[in-house]
Amino acid sequence: MTQIINTSCLLGLFVVFLASDILCNENGDYMKRDHSLVRPFQGVGVILPHWDFMGNTMVTSNYIRLTPDLQSKSGALWNYNPIMSRNWEIHVGFKVHGKGTELFGDGFAVWYTKERMQTGPVFGSKDYFNGLAIILDTYSNHNGPHNHQHPYLSAMVNNGSWSYDHDRDGTHTQLSGCEVRFRNVEYETLISIRYENDILSVxxxxxxxxxxxxCFVVANVELPTGYYLGLSATTGDLSDNHDIHSFKFYDVDNDVSHDEIMRRTNIVPNAKSFEPPREHKDDPKPGMSNAKIFFIILFVVVVAALVAIFAISYFKDRNARKRFY
Structure with missing residues (x-):
């Protein structure tokens, strides 16, 4: 992530400054203020320009905490301006940290969806959503068998008909993913999400x-224009602080017509190279513990002993009555 700002960005900087878009990325794309968050955050604790927040979200001048390091908390942050760019890039600066050393969770998600400000079971946001979810799952107590470690970053495109399978960490519906080690580090960590010409790069x-x-690149991903950006996080029995330090949206459009942008509002989210959801299979039942086996054997022995005692008593009593007669 180079620090060099190219010449075209410098030449346009003065004009862009007047429009309140004052930053460029390494490709010379302009940051859009109405879709971005840059420190120090204004409207601390009450109003956040261009954004709504809900749940346990707390806004400070240096970070926005979606959840505290407490159990059963949920928070979200949603931009209220629809994205009318054909191509775009997002940089999210964040820190996930907490007191847990071996057990922690659950994680957070970056959203580009038709729905906004709706709570639900998918990291604090709506299931059966329409759009794109980039999920950073930190739940350390793995849900079922996997071939990856946690934290884990994955993407899901949904047309509103699929449910995120939390019991399998979404592995049955993900586009792609990679392992990411970002928890409890001393510095800010970042993720880049670029969507250009139907190619999703993370x-x-x-x-x-x-x-x-x-992390991954997936082609043939079709996303509509006019959807909303958001972030959400949740904790359950395990917890973490989920802090957002920055959210920068860059317009990557080059000579895209207004008609093309409006036409894409009718697209149904889909990924042509995406495999259909695999059948949900329950985990095999765990084997019995040694203690359970011991008590079962003990129970069988006791029952057998009682049956033997009863049988011996019964036959003794029967034989005694025969001798009497």
Whole structure:
């Protein structure tokens, strides 16, 4: 993630400054203020320009905490301006930290969806959503068998008909994913989400090296214009602080017509290379513990002993009555 701002960005900076878009990314794309959050955050604790927040979300001048490190908390942050760009890029600066050393959770998600400000079971937001979810799952007590470790970053595109399978960490409906180690580090960690010409690219900067590392690239992803950006997080029996330090939206459009942007509002979210959801299969039942086996054997022995005692008594009594007669 280079710090060099190219010439075209510098030439346009003065004009853009007048329009309140004062930052460029490494590609020279302009940051859109009405879709972004940059410190210090204004309207601390009451109003956040261009954004709504709900649940346990707390706004400070330096960070926005979606959830505290407490059990059963949920929070969300939603932009109230629809995205009318054909191509775009998002940089999210965040920190996830807490007192847990081996057990922690649950995680947070970055959303580009038709629905906004709706609570639900998917990291504090709505299930059966329409759009894109980028999920950063930290739940350390794995749900079922996996071939990856946690934290784990994945993407899901939904047309409103699929449910996020929390019991399987969404692995039955994900586009792609990668392992990400961002929890309890001393520095800010970042994720980049770029959507350009129906190609979704997700990269990370998790080692404070000021450079992007690719997580995955998926082609043939169709997303409508006119959807909303949001973030949400949740905790359950396990918990963490989920802090957002920045959210920067860059317009990547080059010579995209207004008619093209309006036409894409009618697209149904889909990923052509995405495999259909696999059948949900329950985990095999766990084997019995040694203690349970011991008590079962003990119970069988006791029952057998009682049956033997009863049988011996019965036959003794029967034989005694025969001798009497």
């Amino acid at each position: 990269s990370t900067d998790l080692e404070n090296r000021n450079e992007w590392k690719s």
